[in-house]
Amino acid sequence: MGDLIRRSAADLADALAAGETTSVELTRVHLDRIAEVDGAVHAFLHIDTEGALAQAAASDARRAAGQLASPLDGVPIAVKDVLATDGLPTTCGSKILEGWIPPYDAEVVARLKAAGLPILGKTNMDEFAMGSSTEHSAYGPTHNPWDLDRIPGGSGGGSAAAVASFQAPLAIGTDTGGSIRQPGAVTGTVGVKPTYGGVSRYGLVAMANSLDQAGPVTRTVLDSALLHEVIGGHDAKDSTSIDQPLPALVDAARRGAAGDLTGVRIGVVKELTGEGYQSGVQQRFDEAVQLLVGAGATVVEVSCPNFVHALAAYYLIMPSEASSNLARFDAMRYGLRVLPEGIESPSAEDVMRATRDRGFGDEVKRRIILGTYALSSGYYDAYYGQAQKVRTLISRDFDTAFYSADVLVSPTAPTTAFRIGEKLDDPVAMYLNDIATIPANLAGVPGLSVPAGLADEDGLPVGFQVLAPAMADDRLYRVGAALEALLEKQWGGPLLDRAPTLEVAR
Amino acid sequence: MPDIPGASRVEISRDEVAHLADLARIDLSDAELDALAPQLSVILESIASISEVAADDIPPTSHALPLTNVFREDVVVPCLTAEQALSGAPAKEQQRFAVPRILGDEQ
Numbered sequence: 001m002g003d004l005i006r007r008s009a010a011d012l013a014d015a016l017a018a019g020e021t022t023s024v025e026l027t028r029v030h031l032d033r034i035a036e037v038d039g040a041v042h043a044f045l046h047i048d049t050e051g052a053l054a055q056a057a058a059s060d061a062r063r064a065a066g067q068l069a070s071p072l073d074g075v076p077i078a079v080k081d082v083l084a085t086d087g088l089p090t091t092c093g094s095k096i097l098e099g100w101i102p103p104y105d106a107e108v109v110a111r112l113k114a115a116g117l118p119i120l121g122k123t124n125m126d127e128f129a130m131g132s133s134t135e136h137s138a139y140g141p142t143h144n145p146w147d148l149d150r151i152p153g154g155s156g157g158g159s160a161a162a163v164a165s166f167q168a169p170l171a172i173g174t175d176t177g178g179s180i181r182q183p184g185a186v187t188g189t190v191g192v193k194p195t196y197g198g199v200s201r202y203g204l205v206a207m208a209n210s211l212d213q214a215g216p217v218t219r220t221v222l223d224s225a226l227l228h229e230v231i232g233g234h235d236a237k238d239s240t241s242i243d244q245p246l247p248a249l250v251d252a253a254r255r256g257a258a259g260d261l262t263g264v265r266i267g268v269v270k271e272l273t274g275e276g277y278q279s280g281v282q283q284r285f286d287e288a289v290q291l292l293v294g295a296g297a298t299v300v301e302v303s304c305p306n307f308v309h310a311l312a313a314y315y316l317i318m319p320s321e322a323s324s325n326l327a328r329f330d331a332m333r334y335g336l337r338v339l340p341e342g343i344e345s346p347s348a349e350d351v352m353r354a355t356r357d358r359g360f361g362d363e364v365k366r367r368i369i370l371g372t373y374a375l376s377s378g379y380y381d382a383y384y385g386q387a388q389k390v391r392t393l394i395s396r397d398f399d400t401a402f403y404s405a406d407v408l409v410s411p412t413a414p415t416t417a418f419r420i421g422e423k424l425d426d427p428v429a430m431y432l433n434d435i436a437t438i439p440a441n442l443a444g445v446p447g448l449s450v451p452a453g454l455a456d457e458d459g460l461p462v463g464f465q466v467l468a469p470a471m472a473d474d475r476l477y478r479v480g481a482a483l484e485a486l487l488e489k490q491w492g493g494p495l496l497d498r499a500p501t502l503e504v505a506r
Numbered sequence: 507m508p509d510i511p512g513a514s515r516v517e518i519s520r521d522e523v524a525h526l527a528d529l530a531r532i533d534l535s536d537a538e539l540d541a542l543a544p545q546l547s548v549i550l551e552s553i554a555s556i557s558e559v560a561a562d563d564i565p566p567t568s569h570a571l572p573l574t575n576v577f578r579e580d581v582v583v584p585c586l587t588a589e590q591a592l593s594g595a596p597a598k599e600q601q602r603f604a605v606p607r608i609l610g611d612e613q
Binding site for chain 2 (some may be wrong): 346
């Protein structure tokens with residue numbers, strides 16, 4: 001059974017098809033694994049044993065009847081706790097939503113259910129997805145399976161750690177500034193942020209609407225493509241959803257895995273390498289680029305001069321949108337309600353103020369205040385207005401770069417996983433983790449992170465980022481799968497084979 | 507530093523934070539106000555450079571992929587029942603959200 005949990009989702013789908021296992025068995029071995037290791041990792045906030053096993057039994061019945069719902073029918077999955085799940089708690093890592101049980105499914109969740117993937121549970125995250133380390137969860141941090149004293153990235157550290165520690169073969173994440181890709185990088189897993197509008201945001205609790213995007217969190221590039229095809233595509237319930245068919249993602253991943261990149265032009269973004277990047281990160285990145293050259297790709301250096309302003313633009317746009325989005329937590333319709341002390345017959349506003357003080361954590365308060373500041377009269381043009389203009393400049397940089405390159409590449413994150421607590425009191429240092437991932441969110445283009453190896457100085461995973469033009473997500477999969485195949489040939493197996501064995505609780 | 511409000515002295519006072527918290531309807535404690543003011547000043551300092559970057563003729567972008575006129579067919583689709591919509595309410599009464607008084611003494 002130990003073997004089953006280490007296999008890719010694609011392999012598990014084949015095993016199910018060959019009758020080597022059942023969905024109930026697969027679901028059960030993963031639930032057992034969660035019981036064994038999640039005490040130490042803390043990837044999950046809620047586990048749905050009964051629901052997952054019922055969905056698995058239904059999948060096995062469909063298979064017996066020859067009526068499969070999708071290629072991943074029967075393969076279990078974990079879902080980030082920012083997506084509404086009918087009948088299952090959804091907290092967004094916040095005390096303000098403790099115990100909230102949504103009366104509906106997010107579209108992504110509805111598609112997972114329709115495709116027959118049993119949902120194991122909900123994964124931990126920085127509160128309302130605000131963070132790069134999962135330390136801002138109101139329910140305690142998630143630990144990196146490579147070193148339990150280190151962060152698993154964020155905000156989707158729970159999803160990445162669940163997949164990296166073999167507690168789930170697949171997971172869903174969301175990426176506003178890097179929350180899928182950066183956790184992927186620091187846990188040695190694969191994460192994809194689709195083109196903005198490529199996956200429905202209906203039922204995704206919004207942090208910054210114009211940046212948020214849900215996507216796959218997996219151990220292999222092919223698994224991400226398979227999952228992306230399940231959750232992606234037009235949804236009339238999301239007015240920003242792209243009303244066009246997805247490109248052929250799984251085909252692109254299979255083609256890439258053959259290892260031939262002849263004719264593919266790869267652009268190394270000058271502004272996203274060098275200074276500020278850990279030496280082991282830069283080294284693994286440079287070697288990966290050489291491997292791609294060996295596979296037939298041509299490499300050009302591209303300059304995106306406005307990327308240096310991306311972090312500043314992001315830290316104005318995101319808090320501005322977040323501060324207005326989080327106004328919905330008013331203690332009236334759902335979530336926490338706290339009565340202020342010492343006030344007889346408090347007003348609705350008194351209750352709102354007391355509730356928001358008690359229910360929100362430090363980072364959420366910081367961003368709400370920052371957003372309120374950026375949007376207040378007198379500052380609006382100087383900050384929010386300027387940030388929106390910079391957004392235009394960043395999109396133009398991408399347009400220019402994609403004129404001379406089919407994909408752009410960079411390290412996913414400037415460093416490997418840092419220690420829990422190390423950057424907690426230094427917000428600006430924490431924000432710098434997303435320096436390479438943020439431009440894609442601002443421009444809406446898709447991005448993927450694939451493991452590039454371990455940094456020499458600390459033996460921790462390094463991520464390689466691939467960016468493609470909007471709606472050309474297939475290019476991510478082709479290049480990502482090619483690099484994955486070439487590296488695994490060098491390594492003699494997946495990078496996660498080198499992760500330390502977690503102690504198993506009995 | 508350019509001559510724009512805030513950026514010339516990228517510092518945000520404790521009183522300003524208290525005012526912003528009031529606008530955002532969050533009762534911050536004294537300790538929180540003390541901690542937040544210097545933190546926000548540091549953050550603002552690191553993002554103030556933005557004011558110099560884009561020229562006046564650069565159009566703003568609100569959404570990366572602009573879509574216009576997104577309509578659907580005017581047909582009835584299922585929605586939440588009253589019971590479902592109220593299922594997460596802190597308090598309810600007669601199929602409605604029950605809320606504290608909404609008018610102040612002076613009104």
